């Protein structure tokens with residue numbers, strides 16, 4: 191494929207994620223975006239009620255039981271000449287690490303706010319991750335069909351708490367029972383809202399948009415004039431949308447609607463198509479081949495999406511997506527090139543070569559074999575444990591993307607299997623789950639314990655469930671004597687010997703992680719503080735970047 195058509199293929203991709211506090215309406219919005227994009231025909235497919243609850247992003251039994259979505263996935267659809275890749279981020283706060291990794295694969299984020307609640311704690315956390323990674327944000331204020339806060343108060347909250355200039359693209363005409371519709375700020379076009387009886391089908395049947403001054407039939411006494419007044423104020427009081435300021439992360443376009451009532455969704459999809467960035471230029475490093483002696487220092491490079499070579503990275507490993515196949519699927523975000531099925535790709539850190547014969551694209555209605563893919567696309571690569579979260583893949587095997595972080599777990603527990611004969615089996619299972627990034631595994635240097643770390647309690651439940659279901663292991667979690675885990679490394683000017691000196695003194699509290707990197711297990715956070723002070727030549731790290 192020529193350079194120009196490669197760049198063109200890349201430029202029509204929109205790879206984005208939705209971030210929201212639980213209950214703001216992320217799942218409902220996902221479904222209605224797919225509906226607006228023509229990817230599904232009826233609402234209710236993503237999270238159907240009753241018996242039919244097994245859904246695209248609800249792969250695991252526990253997800254169904256708890257009604258939460260714990261594993262990130264991707265949904266791909268074509269609309270209006272563009273390809274949209276919607277990354278599904280788990281909303282539950284216990285899975286923030288997973289969410290964080292998924293956001294590394296997104297070029298844009300849709301921030302969903304509940305119109306009655308505004309910015310909530312999890313919104314803020316996720317926003318900060320986006321800011322850190324320079325991901326531009328489109329705001330969608332949801333649930334207008336319910337009583338909402340004053341729109342200006344909502345925008346002020348965005349401005350003051352996120353330091354982000356809100357540029358209203360639409361303006362709502364009231365909310366709840368009095369919701370009449372919304373008006374496009376730039377053009378004065380009015381989109382009427384058709385109220386539906388509760389429980390009626392979710393299909394869109396809102397009347398056609400028309401100029402506000404011709405929309406009298408949709409208003410009661412005085413309402414149309416006061417909307418016109420509000421519009422004048424909005425035009426004066428808020429900046430007009432500037433796409434560059436948005437891409438640089440200073441401004442967010444603000445759209446409104448009701449996911450449940452399919453109101454404002456087409457406008458949102460249009461905004462994503464028009465403004466969300468195409469796959470971005472990525473920073474990477476060019477490394478020497480693994481077997482090279484006296485290898486030259488790695489070189490900082492940038493990867494253009496229109497480049498020839500296929501490159502990308504694994505941001506998630508998912509097991510058990512299809513109960514009929516015990517497969518493991520690495521979610522691979524392409525950064526550049528033109529992929530063809532059957533191609534050989536190399537894993538940068540191991541040098542292993544992989545023939546990608548059965549890559550999967552996740553179209554909303556079905557999984558399909560991917561015959562080809564381009565920058566921005568996300569493919570699932572089935573494999574038997576060759577690929578891990580954070581791995582970089584490319585044709586040369588020399589490109590390495592900045593490592594995805596591991597975070598020090600907040601909870602550490604000891605795990606035992608009830609049947610002692612199955613201890614060996616347990617190790618394999620725990621390794622598997624740690625490679626997927628479900629939990630972290632630490633092997634103390636002394637003793638035969640397995641210490642498992644997680645960011646939240648729910649992860650242990652997922653783990654116990656999967657150990658039972660997939661590996662037939664009945665496990666017990668017990669409190670561990672440890673409160674914190676820290677990766678250790680020499681401080682500036684110190685050497686490996688200084689670290690080893692520390693390790694020698696604290697041998698009973700040393701462990702290895704999945705990569706056998708040394709980890710100090712502290713009994714209390716006071717102890718972490720104590721060793722940090724006593725051993726200034728050692729750094730005690732809360733995050734580790736793999737790769």
Ligand code: GDP
Nearest residue numbers: 210212213214215216217218332333448449450
């Ligand atoms: P998530 O936790 O962010 O994925 O939120 P869900 O999509 O599961 O929505 C949480 C609840 O809010 C559900 O009961 C939805 O039916 C409801 N909901 C979502 N969007 C809307 C909306 O636009 N209007 C109203 N009234 N309810 C909504």
